[in-house]
Amino acid sequence: MRDIGIIGAGQAGLQLGFGLLEKGYTVTVYSDRTPEQIFNARLAATTYLFGRACQYEQELGLDFWKGPGEYARGGDLDVCPAPGQRALRVQGRILNPGKSLDLRAKYSRWLAEFERRGGSVVVRDVDVDALEVLATGHDLVVVTTGRNSFTRLFERDAERSVHTQPPRNLAAMIVTGMKPLHETPYPALKFILTAGHGEYFAMPYFDRIRGPLNCLLLEAIPGQGLDRFGGVSTAREAMERMKQVLRDFSPWVAERLEGASIVDESSWLTGAFTPTVRKPVGRLPSGRTVMGMGDVVMLNDPIAGQGLNSASKQAHAMTQAILAHGDQPFTPDWMEQTFEHFWRTEGQFITAFTNMLLQPPPPHVLRYLGAASAVSPLADMFFDNFGEPQRFWPWIASPDETEARIQHAAAA
Structure with missing residues (x-):
């Protein structure tokens, strides 16, 4: 051989x-x-x-971690045209769910x-x-x-x-004491997109020592309002920065982190890459x-x-x-x-x-997300396709084909 x-x-x-x-x-x-x-x-x-x-x-x-704690079975997306302003919300199931380990x-x-x-x-x-x-x-x-x-x-x-340069400055952390996301009937990946500033993500997570917890990821457009983690040197400081970011940008989820803390000094990071x-x-x-x-x-x-x-x-x-x-x-x-x-x-x-x-959503994609906020099959398709991005093509690149999908789902 x-x-x-x-x-x-x-x-x-x-x-x-x-x-x-x-x-x-x-x-x-x-x-x-x-x-x-x-x-x-x-x-x-x-x-x-x-x-x-x-x-x-x-x-x-190789699946040695079979507990349900790390599985997210859906997505919950907020689209915000400005800090603190949620224009639409999309919730859908991931039909073939995965996990964060x-x-x-x-x-x-x-x-x-x-x-x-x-x-x-x-x-x-x-x-x-x-x-x-x-x-x-x-x-x-x-x-x-x-x-x-x-x-x-x-x-x-x-x-x-x-x-040719990093599109985002990153901050990530594993946290304990985070309140559950009650707005969905299933464990969900939480996404918040704030135009011109970046993105926030939270998801169920299986920690190496403590088991089921949560992890957070902040993707900040360099030099904009979410970009606040430069010079952070301790887990406590990183956690406080994250809490303040959410108070300023997404107060409707900030209360989930009121009693949260990073699990230890080795379980957070900041960085950027191209x-x-x-x-x-x-x-x-x-x-x-x-x-x-x-x-x-x-x-x-x-x-x-x-x-x-x-x-x-x-x-x-x-x-x-x-x-x-x-x-x-x-x-x-x-x-x-x-x-x-x-x-x-x-x-x-x-x-x-x-x-x-990484780019502002074009009008036809915003139109799709707006429709998906009211039509469950469109929302399910959006979140499930994260696992198979090829399913987005060619229609997501075409306003006409995207509109046809919207109309077909609405008529079903």
Whole structure:
């Protein structure tokens, strides 16, 4: 069987590793941290895994967290033309629901499980010199992390990368003591979009230590009213900033946070990054090649919740492509064709949907949301399609097709 080396022990790398291991491949995962170090690390991201990605994990026997506490079964969206002014509200069900899980718990458990199932785990820092050696020892090396300057190996795709600077400044936190969202009959993802300022998200979350809690994410347009987390250095200060933001911008939800606090000093973050699409073939100084996957080739802003789901879908597609390739060599042409197939069928829609949400909604999308506030099937379609962004196309780009969907749903 083929011998595959995977750099990175996150969603893309580990899911690919489990998929190949199950089929008898020899797989080595190179991680820069032990399971214990991953578990005890600072929060690096808050994520929501939609239904199809959850199904992939179930098929691989990786769904170790089956309690209902982390599942959100619908969405609750407020659209605000100005701070404190809610123009419309859209509530709908996610027909194929997913969950938000502490990735520190997930990846630490997965890495230990990978070794238990017979995979090889090497804990070490891998730099470009090490990649040169690994590329000669494996049939294929897949790079799934952008750490250690690996991104410079993968050329930026100027045509597909529309951003040259971070579109949002981010703040995220895991909180305890948050009051439940009573306005929906099911656990829901709460979205608040404030025109010209940014977005607020709250969702049920499964913490690595405390179990069911909530996580919050604030996406601030740089320099605007939500952008208040610069210089924050403690969990208490971050929590107070979040509370004040909601008092000023969304007072109807601020009371949910009155008694809330961040669970510990390692469970909050601030930051910003520039979304980028890169070409999948990494060229080493020697001329050898490695393949990129996950965030190293498709890095999207978290506004649409696509990062983890994109990594999962890429890992599934890559597993199928490697299996179908048999004993043939993993050439640069194969790498490009494999990524292009994913981009054509899924990746372009993931990126386009994310970029669409970073811009003010065009009139026909606002018209759709207004109709969805009164027509449940339209609301359900909107929230459920977050898990499958390709379903938004081509109609969401066309005012006429969007209007036709509205009229069809209203007449049903």
